[in-house]
Amino acid sequence: MKSIPSVPLAMQTYPLPEMQARAQQFFNLMQQRHSTRDFADKPVPLDVIMKCLETAGRAPSGANQQPWHFVVVTDPDIKHKIRLAAEEEERAFYAGRASEEWLEALAPLGTDADKSFIDKAGCLVVIFAQSYGLADDGSRIKHYYVQESVGIATGFLIAALHNAGLACLTHTPSPMGFLGEILQRPKNERAYINLVVGYPAEDAQVPTHALEKKKTNEFVTIL
Numbered sequence: 001m002k003s004i005p006s007v008p009l010a011m012q013t014y015p016l017p018e019m020q021a022r023a024q025q026f027f028n029l030m031q032q033r034h035s036t037r038d039f040a041d042k043p044v045p046l047d048v049i050m051k052c053l054e055t056a057g058r059a060p061s062g063a064n065q066q067p068w069h070f071v072v073v074t075d076p077d078i079k080h081k082i083r084l085a086a087e088e089e090e091r092a093f094y095a096g097r098a099s100e101e102w103l104e105a106l107a108p109l110g111t112d113a114d115k116s117f118i119d120k121a122g123c124l125v126v127i128f129a130q131s132y133g134l135a136d137d138g139s140r141i142k143h144y145y146v147q148e149s150v151g152i153a154t155g156f157l158i159a160a161l162h163n164a165g166l167a168c169l170t171h172t173p174s175p176m177g178f179l180g181e182i183l184q185r186p187k188n189e190r191a192y193i194n195l196v197v198g199y200p201a202e203d204a205q206v207p208t209h210a211l212e213k214k215k216t217n218e219f220v221t222i223l
């Protein structure tokens with residue numbers, strides 16, 4: 001490897017029993033995470049959201065370009081605008097844009113074009129992928145592995161929110177160009193996910209279908 005400016009890696013390691021206990025504890029925590037569409041009508045603590053976003057910003061990314069932008073929306077009027085625009089796209093989706101096969105796959109989740117949870121949940125974190133960077137002189141900077149990088153950062157964010165006791169839903173209306181328009185994002189950004197975030201409602205439900213997880217030996221090969 002070439003000699004480059006570097007610093008010592010500051011990372012905690014553990015004796016084996018502690019590794020095993022920590023791996024189990026993190027599994028126990030994440031096992032409880034499910035997307036829900038039932039949110040409490042209650043504001044979320046912004047400092048907690050910001051700390052979770054700070055965690056998301058620690059995700060690895062192609063060439064460390066961090067090709068993401070997160071827009072936190074708590075303003076009820078903007079949330080409502082987004083809800084209305086989302087519902088318009090979703091009505092077209094459920095009324096014919098989606099294939100029969102897609103609708104069949106969604107049937108166990110019971111979803112429909114009603115996105116009233118957008119009004120109800122404490123906030124939206126609208127995640128944008130920067131397809132390319134913009135230099136100060138307006139020229140384009142090529143970005144690498146954008147989808148992968150933003151996906152990993154989103155995973156960090158979802159885990160961090162759950163760890164803090166906030167529920168979320170990865171809402172992906174299709175198409176979602178309206179998010180960039182409403183939120184006035186620059187032309188190098190594409191909406192990636194509308195992450196609906198909030199306290200779960202007291203009677204929040206999860207479709208039983210979501211509990212059906214593959215067994216580890218079905219999705220892992222050890223050679």
Ligand code: IYR
Pocket residue numbers: 090093106109111112113171172173174
């Ligand atoms: N965007 C629609 C449909 C939808 C698609 C997938 I893939 C899901 O996992 C869930 C829903 C909606 O939000 O209703």
